[in-house]
Amino acid sequence: MDWKPERNSHLTLQEQIVNWMRSRIERGDWTVGTKIPPQRKLASQLKVNRSTVQQAIEELKADGLLESKVGSGVYVANHSWNALLNKSQPNWKQHIESSIHKPNIHTIQLINEYEQYDDVIRLGTGELSPELLPTKELKQSLQSISLDAKVIGYSSPLGNERLRKILCEYLQKRGIYTFPENILIVSGALQALQLIALGLLEEGSIVFHEDPSYLTSVHPFQSAGMQMISVQRNQHLQETLQSLKKKRQSIFYCIPSLHNPTGINFSVEEKKQLYEVCNALQIPIVEDDVYHELLFDSPTPPIKSFDSSGQVLYIGSVSKTLSPGLRIGWVVGPTQVIQRLADIKMQTDYGSSSFSQEIVAHWLSTELYENHVSWLRHQLKERVAFVEKILEEEFKDIASWNKSAGGFYIWLRFHQPIVNKAFFLKLLNEKVLINPGYIYAANDLHHIRLSYAYASFDELAKGLEILRKISKVSMNRGIEGSE
Amino acid sequence: MDWKPERNSHLTLQEQIVNWMRSRIERGDWTVGTKIPPQRKLASQLKVNRSTVQQAIEELKADGLLESKVGSGVYVANHSWNALLNKSQPNWKQHIESSIHKPNIHTIQLINEYEQYDDVIRLGTGELSPELLPTKELKQSLQSISLDAKVIGYSSPLGNERLRKILCEYLQKRGIYTFPENILIVSGALQALQLIALGLLEEGSIVFHEDPSYLTSVHPFQSAGMQMISVQRNQHLQETLQSLKKKRQSIFYCIPSLHNPTGINFSVEEKKQLYEVCNALQIPIVEDDVYHELLFDSPTPPIKSFDSSGQVLYIGSVSKTLSPGLRIGWVVGPTQVIQRLADIKMQTDYGSSSFSQEIVAHWLSTELYENHVSWLRHQLKERVAFVEKILEEEFKDIASWNKSAGGFYIWLRFHQPIVNKAFFLKLLNEKVLINPGYIYAANDLHHIRLSYAYASFDELAKGLEILRKISKVSMNRGIEGSE
Ligand SMILES: Cc1ncc(COP(=O)(O)O)c(C=O)c1O
Ligand SMILES: Cc1ncc(COP(=O)(O)O)c(C=O)c1O
Numbered sequence: 001m002d003w004k005p006e007r008n009s010h011l012t013l014q015e016q017i018v019n020w021m022r023s024r025i026e027r028g029d030w031t032v033g034t035k036i037p038p039q040r041k042l043a044s045q046l047k048v049n050r051s052t053v054q055q056a057i058e059e060l061k062a063d064g065l066l067e068s069k070v071g072s073g074v075y076v077a078n079h080s081w082n083a084l085l086n087k088s089q090p091n092w093k094q095h096i097e098s099s100i101h102k103p104n105i106h107t108i109q110l111i112n113e114y115e116q117y118d119d120v121i122r123l124g125t126g127e128l129s130p131e132l133l134p135t136k137e138l139k140q141s142l143q144s145i146s147l148d149a150k151v152i153g154y155s156s157p158l159g160n161e162r163l164r165k166i167l168c169e170y171l172q173k174r175g176i177y178t179f180p181e182n183i184l185i186v187s188g189a190l191q192a193l194q195l196i197a198l199g200l201l202e203e204g205s206i207v208f209h210e211d212p213s214y215l216t217s218v219h220p221f222q223s224a225g226m227q228m229i230s231v232q233r234n235q236h237l238q239e240t241l242q243s244l245k246k247k248r249q250s251i252f253y254c255i256p257s258l259h260n261p262t263g264i265n266f267s268v269e270e271k272k273q274l275y276e277v278c279n280a281l282q283i284p285i286v287e288d289d290v291y292h293e294l295l296f297d298s299p300t301p302p303i304k305s306f307d308s309s310g311q312v313l314y315i316g317s318v319s320k321t322l323s324p325g326l327r328i329g330w331v332v333g334p335t336q337v338i339q340r341l342a343d344i345k346m347q348t349d350y351g352s353s354s355f356s357q358e359i360v361a362h363w364l365s366t367e368l369y370e371n372h373v374s375w376l377r378h379q380l381k382e383r384v385a386f387v388e389k390i391l392e393e394e395f396k397d398i399a400s401w402n403k404s405a406g407g408f409y410i411w412l413r414f415h416q417p418i419v420n421k422a423f424f425l426k427l428l429n430e431k432v433l434i435n436p437g438y439i440y441a442a443n444d445l446h447h448i449r450l451s452y453a454y455a456s457f458d459e460l461a462k463g464l465e466i467l468r469k470i471s472k473v474s475m476n477r478g479i480e481g482s483e
Numbered sequence: 484m485d486w487k488p489e490r491n492s493h494l495t496l497q498e499q500i501v502n503w504m505r506s507r508i509e510r511g512d513w514t515v516g517t518k519i520p521p522q523r524k525l526a527s528q529l530k531v532n533r534s535t536v537q538q539a540i541e542e543l544k545a546d547g548l549l550e551s552k553v554g555s556g557v558y559v560a561n562h563s564w565n566a567l568l569n570k571s572q573p574n575w576k577q578h579i580e581s582s583i584h585k586p587n588i589h590t591i592q593l594i595n596e597y598e599q600y601d602d603v604i605r606l607g608t609g610e611l612s613p614e615l616l617p618t619k620e621l622k623q624s625l626q627s628i629s630l631d632a633k634v635i636g637y638s639s640p641l642g643n644e645r646l647r648k649i650l651c652e653y654l655q656k657r658g659i660y661t662f663p664e665n666i667l668i669v670s671g672a673l674q675a676l677q678l679i680a681l682g683l684l685e686e687g688s689i690v691f692h693e694d695p696s697y698l699t700s701v702h703p704f705q706s707a708g709m710q711m712i713s714v715q716r717n718q719h720l721q722e723t724l725q726s727l728k729k730k731r732q733s734i735f736y737c738i739p740s741l742h743n744p745t746g747i748n749f750s751v752e753e754k755k756q757l758y759e760v761c762n763a764l765q766i767p768i769v770e771d772d773v774y775h776e777l778l779f780d781s782p783t784p785p786i787k788s789f790d791s792s793g794q795v796l797y798i799g800s801v802s803k804t805l806s807p808g809l810r811i812g813w814v815v816g817p818t819q820v821i822q823r824l825a826d827i828k829m830q831t832d833y834g835s836s837s838f839s840q841e842i843v844a845h846w847l848s849t850e851l852y853e854n855h856v857s858w859l860r861h862q863l864k865e866r867v868a869f870v871e872k873i874l875e876e877e878f879k880d881i882a883s884w885n886k887s888a889g890g891f892y893i894w895l896r897f898h899q900p901i902v903n904k905a906f907f908l909k910l911l912n913e914k915v916l917i918n919p920g921y922i923y924a925a926n927d928l929h930h931i932r933l934s935y936a937y938a939s940f941d942e943l944a945k946g947l948e949i950l951r952k953i954s955k956v957s958m959n960r961g962i963e964g965s966e
Contacts (some may be wrong), residue, residue, distance in 0.1 A: 028793020130632030149613030257935025
């Protein structure tokens, strides 16, 4: 929102704001049913007093252009259009509501929105702090990347060939022996999941996953009409899967290294067991391995490394280590699967940014990447020590957690089920943004995903203090039964 | 495919190839049903004689690992797996066949594949020739782009704010007055279509389009279960749309400037008429405007410029002017529509490459972009003059066409319906790749989309000569009724 009223106009601030809003509605930027931003937000964006905004809105309400809905906000009125010009306009709201893809749940939409504001302390963000990104080195490296005209044209379906060759060597260190033609470059790991949903599963297929799961917070499979079923990995896994699967298509999605959000790691035996079980039932495994390089101890081999039947689709990404803004990830799998996913990718976006691909190729093929990641692990260790110390000192009476083995997260469990949407909003009101457990497992009111990767040390300290305060209040309320 | 047999190994070339293929099958890279590459292609990639490849394949057939299907090629055998290890593997083929997204039609898959080979003359490619891309300038500009740590993190849902502000100014020159919050940055225009399909239309909605159409060659709407209906823009348009639409949701997709594949341009009156008709029926318009800067004469204002009801979603991209490898485009529309599309984009790939976004911001905000585009128009004019001269001299007896008004394409119409798949394959056999009309309109056997933008002058001359030769043969056959 770029526009601001002018101080030395012949119109009053209120008049300018009324004209501006009216023109937004007239031009169809704000169609019928659009919720206009809250007064406080508008006031701060337009750099005027809240009362000025309020008066402007009252004026437009009187004109029939805006209407209030109790407890919900101010909307462009149903009859606004007729009031203005007697023209028809498409019913976008109905379009949106009846369309195919699921919206993000409201809490996640709020998270996406509030992550943009600088004055918010982000205690949950699954992203490296700006100071942990190799900004300067990335900028420098732009001078070394090779751009030839072939490279900046439309990409080949599988992605930049040089990058795929380099990835073969990189994956070899992880125990995965593969060929460039078995790798598809994607715009981040999330896109890999989207392509798998569209290209390998029929509607009504089952996606088995663990509970809680990152998958609950994004909707690539749900929107494609797949059924999400969470299962426990225990000695009955095989019977469980068999009885749930019946004759339906299914896949098993897992994050064996530094699970998001719990931080849990599979042992080698657990990986082998899962592989055997899925192999017996012919259930393909999607192994999401985006965090393994951030393990403080050496990682164990991925499931893909003992795959001898083309059973495992292996997903990686540089988002958690180098820069999410690059939007580069990869999928490794059997030729026919990779070709299928590539075909859909071509139909979806004609390939990933070739500039990003060149940058990643340069970093992976020099010592830049490895050096950065080992520096990064060190930084994350310091951050985790800082946060765990605060938790030890301040949270023992109200919550429990496991020591972090790496990555970004601590899966903090409050003794009482206080983490509901009201709790999330109360914290937001104090400018602290958390990722509540219920976005990873619908009925979980005990956990938050605490991230020590994003906020600064100061913010972490301050944010945790506010978290502690609000938690205490919620707990006491809970005990008094007053809410 | 990186592997090659070693000349001075103790194993023969054939033995090495057998081992290599066996290991690809064992490791599940080539699963049951995978079609292995043709012998000629393998031989050239492995740098061995074709007979060596053939013998290796025979050996593996004898072992039961491969099997021939008459007239179709060599496949990994059904029982290969049992033959090897007695293990089960997932039935990927069935997964693929029953999944949601439509595959590209075979001709388009072949085009995507053969576009990668350097010795093929590309007469149909919808892409600028490497020599028309500002490779050097792009490389230089990398030094001037501002990278700060915020920018290379996960993007905000709408995309880089600076770029959106710059686009507001850029769009103003096109007669579109909009705000940063009404713009969504996407990974190319194609992704915009994909997001509209997923986010604004229910299954079974109607997508009206012209015939032929770019939309027939990609499947964002078809795969989402929409019904494609082609209509003619004539004086009965309103009744036609009304009677086809009934009570169903629908949109009208159009390319009013330099239509792909026909090159046709709407007059201002035609634009207004379409807007009025769609407005009366409340059918939203998707205006795909990726080519307008390549018009040799000044473009007329887009439909979006007289949209006063939030009826038009306007799509742009830098793929046709600056570099498709950037993968940057935009959609302009009413706030609630843009927010919805942004929400789905976040769920699909968490935003577009921030590096690409910075590069585009830099180019659009300096004189770099405009200078390049005006140079480009000049180059395209020279190319079109060259091609039209050849057509005048060599094709008048067999085909007709309109003079190009800009962009990349001439919609060449052969007097006889010779452009079928056999014709396409015959040309491919001579290493000439065309875009046959039937990928834009299923029953069209008269046209090819001739592109003067990609191949070099020499290639254009040689390719057209081969095209002429093969066309002549096909026409004579047609006349003799011998095929
Ligand atoms: C487990 C897991 N998979 C995938 C992703 C998506 O990563 P990318 O940025 O590569 O799409 C994330 C990041 O949130 C993640 O935590
Ligand atoms: C009419 C039209 N729209 C959209 C596209 C896709 O462009 P982009 O590379 O921006 O996705 C193309 C290119 O083939 C096109 O011709």
